[in-house]
Amino acid sequence: xxxxxxxxxxxxxxxxxGGLSGCSAPTYETAVDVYVDGDQLVLGEDLAxxxxxxxxxxxxxxxxDGVHTLDVxxxxxxxxxxxxxxxxxxxxxxxxxxxxxxxxxxxEETTDGTNWRQVWAVPDSRRAFLARQYPxxxxxxxxxxxxxxxxxxxxxxxxxxxANGRDGFALRDGAGHWQRIGFPPHPPGPLSFSGRFxxxxxxxxxxxxxxxxxxxxxxxxxxxxxRIGWGxxxxxxxxxxxxxxxxDYDYGLLNVALSALVLGPIVTAALVVGLLAAVRQRRWxxxxxxxxxxxxxxxxxxxxxxxxxAGRPASYSVACLIALAxxxxxxxxxxxxxxxxxxxxxxxxxxxxxxxxxxxxxxxxSN
Numbered sequence: 001x002x003x004x005x006x007x008x009x010x011x012x013x014x015x016x017x018g019g020l021s022g023c024s025a026p027t028y029e030t031a032v033d034v035y036v037d038g039d040q041l042v043l044g045e046d047l048a049x050x051x052x053x054x055x056x057x058x059x060x061x062x063x064x065d066g067v068h069t070l071d072v073x074x075x076x077x078x079x080x081x082x083x084x085x086x087x088x089x090x091x092x093x094x095x096x097x098x099x100x101x102x103x104x105x106x107x108e109e110t111t112d113g114t115n116w117r118q119v120w121a122v123p124d125s126r127r128a129f130l131a132r133q134y135p136x137x138x139x140x141x142x143x144x145x146x147x148x149x150x151x152x153x154x155x156x157x158x159x160x161x162x163a164n165g166r167d168g169f170a171l172r173d174g175a176g177h178w179q180r181i182g183f184p185p186h187p188p189g190p191l192s193f194s195g196r197f198x199x200x201x202x203x204x205x206x207x208x209x210x211x212x213x214x215x216x217x218x219x220x221x222x223x224x225x226x227r228i229g230w231g232x233x234x235x236x237x238x239x240x241x242x243x244x245x246x247x248d249y250d251y252g253l254l255n256v257a258l259s260a261l262v263l264g265p266i267v268t269a270a271l272v273v274g275l276l277a278a279v280r281q282r283r284w285x286x287x288x289x290x291x292x293x294x295x296x297x298x299x300x301x302x303x304x305x306x307x308x309x310a311g312r313p314a315s316y317s318v319a320c321l322i323a324l325a326x327x328x329x330x331x332x333x334x335x336x337x338x339x340x341x342x343x344x345x346x347x348x349x350x351x352x353x354x355x356x357x358x359x360x361x362x363x364x365x366s367n
Contacts, residue, residue, distance in 0.1 A: 027047040028047070028134065028135070028136070028166060029045055029047065029166075029168070029183045029186075030045065030046045030047065030143070030165055030166055031043065031044075031045060031147070031163040031164055031165060031166075031167070031168050031169050031183070032044055032045065032046040032084060032147060032148070032163055032165070033046075033083070033084040033147070033148050033163055034084075034148050034149065034150040034161040034162065034163045034169070035084075035085065035088075035148070035150045036088070036091075036150050036151075036152050037062070039064060039152070039154070040062040040063065040064045040152075041062065041063050041064075041066075041150050041152055041159065041160075041161045042060055042061075042062055042072075042150075043060060043061045043062065043063065043069065043161055043163070043169050044059075044060045044163070045059045045060065045183065059071075060072045061184065063159070063161065063171060064154055064155075064159075065154060065155075065156055065159060065173060065174065066154070066156075066159030066160065066161070066171045066172050066173035066174060067171065067173050069171075069181070069184050071184075084147050084148035084163065085148055085149070085150070086099055086100045086102070086147075086148060086149065087099035087100070087149060088149050088150045088151040088160075089151065090151055090152070090153050090158065091153070092153060093153075094113070095110070095111065095112050095113035096109075096110070096111050096151075096158070097109070097110050097113065097151070098119075098149045098151045098160050099116070099149055100145075100146035100147065100148065100149045100162065101118070101121070101146060102141075102145070103141040103145050104121065104124065104127075104145055104146065105121060105122035105127055105144065105145055105146055105164055105167065106118055106120065106121035106122070106146060107119055107120045107121070107146060107149055107160070107162050107170070119172075119178070120162070120170060120172065120178040122167075122180075122191065123314065125314040125315040125316065126191045126192070126311070126314060127140065127144060128140075128316050129191065129192065129197065129308070129309065129316075130144065130167065130189050130191060131144055132197040132198075133189035133190075133197055134166045134167075134189070137166060142165070143165045143166050144164070144165050144166055144167055145164070145165060146162050146163070146164050146165075146170075147163045147164070147165055148162070148163040149161070149162050149163075154174060155174075156173065156174025156175070157173070157174025157175060157176070158172070158174065158176075159171070159172060159173060159174055160172040164180075167180065167182070167188055167189065168180065168181060168182035168183045168186075168188050169181050169182070169183070191311070192309065192310050192311035193309060193310070194306060194309055194310035195306050195309060195310075196309055197309060198305050198306065198308070198309045200244045200245075201301075201302070201305035201308075202302055202305070203240070203244050204241060204244055204301070205298045205299070205301040205302035205305070206266075206267050206298060206302075207237040207240045207241055207244075207266065207267070208237075208294075208297060208298050208301055208327060209267065209270070209294040209295055209297065209298030209299075210236075210237045210240075210266050210267045210269075210270035210271075210294075211234055211237040211238075211270075212290070212293065212294035212297060212298075212330060212331060212334050213270040213271060213273065213290065213291060213294045214230070214231075214233045214234050214236075214237070214270050214273060215231075215234065215331065215334050215335070215338070216287075216290035216294070216334045216335075216337060216338045217230050217233075217273050217338075218230035218231040218233070218234070218338075219231075219334070219335050219338035219339060219342065220286075220338040220339075220341040220342050221342065222342045230273075233270075233273065236266055236269075237266060237270070240266055271291070286337050286338075286340055286341045287341070289337050290334050290337050290338065293330055293333050293334055293337070294330070294334065296330070297326055297327060297330035300326045301323045301326055301327065304319050304322045304323050304326070305319055305323070307319070
């Protein structure tokens with residue numbers, strides 16, 4: 001079938017681009033340790049390789065006020081260092097302590113040694129967006145969580161430093177104000193950025209529109225075998241969804257390659273299939289309506305995740321529920337329109353050889 005050949009190129013491209021997602025970058029800065037050294041806090045970095053951390057602090061900076069940092073070239077850990085400490089208490093006030101919250105980007109404080117309260121955090125709902133900005137990130141609970149905390153009473157008050165893995169460092173100044181500083185001079189990733197780092201969702205929305213068009217084309221066939229044959233084309237956007245789900249496509253030229261070789265051809269082929277079905281069946285209004293429903297549903301899903309990238313809604317789960325709430329009625333609407341086309345006349349309403357012009361059904365027949 002010619003339509004099958006039209007879809008063949010994107011299927012082959014799925015295999016080609018799938019192999020590209022395994023390309024790895026060399027090293028990444030990782031905040032692994034903070035500790036008190038005299039009248040200053042030391043901020044220690046390690047380098048993360050594809051196989052893991054190097055195992056020692058390879059670069060360090062210091063701060064004495066919780067605001068400004070100073071790089072220390074050639075820093076090496078003291079031999080007596082036992083490793084990152086998840087909690088830290090003030091030397092002159094042992095009951096006043098700070099601790100890392102295991103598995104989260106968060107710090108808690110106690111002033112009596114018993115009752116703890118959260119004083120700084122990146123909400124888990126936004127950490128999911130933050131995680132997309134760091135290539136080859138491992139488990140979030142290990143690579144994007146607070147690993148160590150150090151506290152010191154300085155001239156301006158109590159200052160605190162937190163090591164947050166791939167997100168860098170967070171500092172609290174003497175006045176109690178917290179800020180994420182990343183790896184100075186490199187700032188941390190934003191917690192919201194409209195339209196960024198959601199290539200996967202944009203691709204899924206485009207594939208949703210393609211799937212709805214193909215669903216309409218298949219459901220509009222009166223013959224059962226034809227419905228099954230046309231319905232098999234739905235495997236193409238399904239394969240595209242699988243590629244987006246299991247791949248890592250938020251960086252570099254891979255997005256361009258995937259769009260050009262896979263997503264673009266799939267959506268274009270689905271549009272051609274939908275138009276051909278409408279033309280051959282002489283059901284223009286229903287055909288255009290199916291295309292319209294598919295386009296609106298795809299755009300609505302894309303805008304939903306665009307809102308999530310901007311922090312509205314903050315939760316990815318809520319964005320997914322909204323997308324499902326859009327998809328279900330859209331699919332139902334397409335099926336209703338397609339069945340109207342199927343019930344109105346033969347699947348292929350094409351004049352027989354030798355038929356006169358009067359035998360040709362009007363292009364805008366009843367729907």
